[in-house]
Amino acid sequence: MEIEKAVKGRRSIRMFKPDEVPQEIIREILDEARWSPSWGNTQPWELYVVTGDTLERFKKANRQKSLDGEVASSEITMPEVWPDNLKKRYTGVGKSVLTSLSIAREDVDGRNAYYGDMFNLFGAPCMILACLDKSLNIEYAMLDVGLIMQTICLLAHDKGLGTCMLAASVRYPGLLRDMLPIPEDRVIVIGTAMGYPDLEAPVNNFERKRADLDEMVTWVS
Ligand SMILES: Cc1cc2nc3c(=O)[nH]c(=O)nc-3n(C[C@H](O)[C@H](O)[C@H](O)COP(=O)(O)O)c2cc1C
Numbered sequence: 001m002e003i004e005k006a007v008k009g010r011r012s013i014r015m016f017k018p019d020e021v022p023q024e025i026i027r028e029i030l031d032e033a034r035w036s037p038s039w040g041n042t043q044p045w046e047l048y049v050v051t052g053d054t055l056e057r058f059k060k061a062n063r064q065k066s067l068d069g070e071v072a073s074s075e076i077t078m079p080e081v082w083p084d085n086l087k088k089r090y091t092g093v094g095k096s097v098l099t100s101l102s103i104a105r106e107d108v109d110g111r112n113a114y115y116g117d118m119f120n121l122f123g124a125p126c127m128i129l130a131c132l133d134k135s136l137n138i139e140y141a142m143l144d145v146g147l148i149m150q151t152i153c154l155l156a157h158d159k160g161l162g163t164c165m166l167a168a169s170v171r172y173p174g175l176l177r178d179m180l181p182i183p184e185d186r187v188i189v190i191g192t193a194m195g196y197p198d199l200e201a202p203v204n205n206f207e208r209k210r211a212d213l214d215e216m217v218t219w220v221s
Helices: 003-009 023-033 050-065 084-100 108-119 137-156 173-179
Strands: 046-051 126-133 162-166 186-195
Touching: 003 137, 023 046, 023 126, 023 137, 023 162, 046 050, 050 108, 050 126, 050 173, 084 108, 126 137, 137 162, 173 186
Parallel strands: none
Antiparallel strands: 046 126, 126 186, 162 186
């Protein structure tokens, strides 16, 4: 696939088919993604591929915590406030998602069910979880994690798979620590849901927006 087509065609998938992703394909994606750049070629990312019964148990428990309204305890700081223009974009994507699912703003039960589904990783049969060694300068190493995650998402897209990077996958890290062999001195950063996309689902087809180039670029010569 051409790079431009891959970059523009990748989108966050919020409804997956239950079909498992063959392990050889996941391995191929990760093997290719190893070529992502990183600070001084340090390659600080530590990845866990979570599938099968373990993932099903995690999704169920994660969803339940969300439905119970349990307070999140992410191991990395997550943003809670934004400048107005960014906040508008954030609420904008939320509105597009709910509208595509025909969930009205005032439908609290509908919204909660949707959030439950998000914490259920939208039904994905695979999650790639990234951790970092706590002794690193985490702020900078986060760039490296972002780079490999985007590379993974693009490669997955190229192979007909869908992905969604999900803060919702790491808001209750205690669950992950109970189920996965993550050493104490590692920090849980982000999980990406992966699986075959339901291409017909409106939630995977709504029009996405991006800021105009002039809003983000200053040309200097
Ligand atoms: C670090 C990160 C965390 C994200 N967490 C979530 C999440 O918890 N729930 C969700 O629905 N989407 C999540 N997303 C997806 C973004 O909403 C999405 O990338 C953005 O709206 C742009 O849309 P696109 O990916 O379809 O181009 C996350 C994306 C990133 C990069």
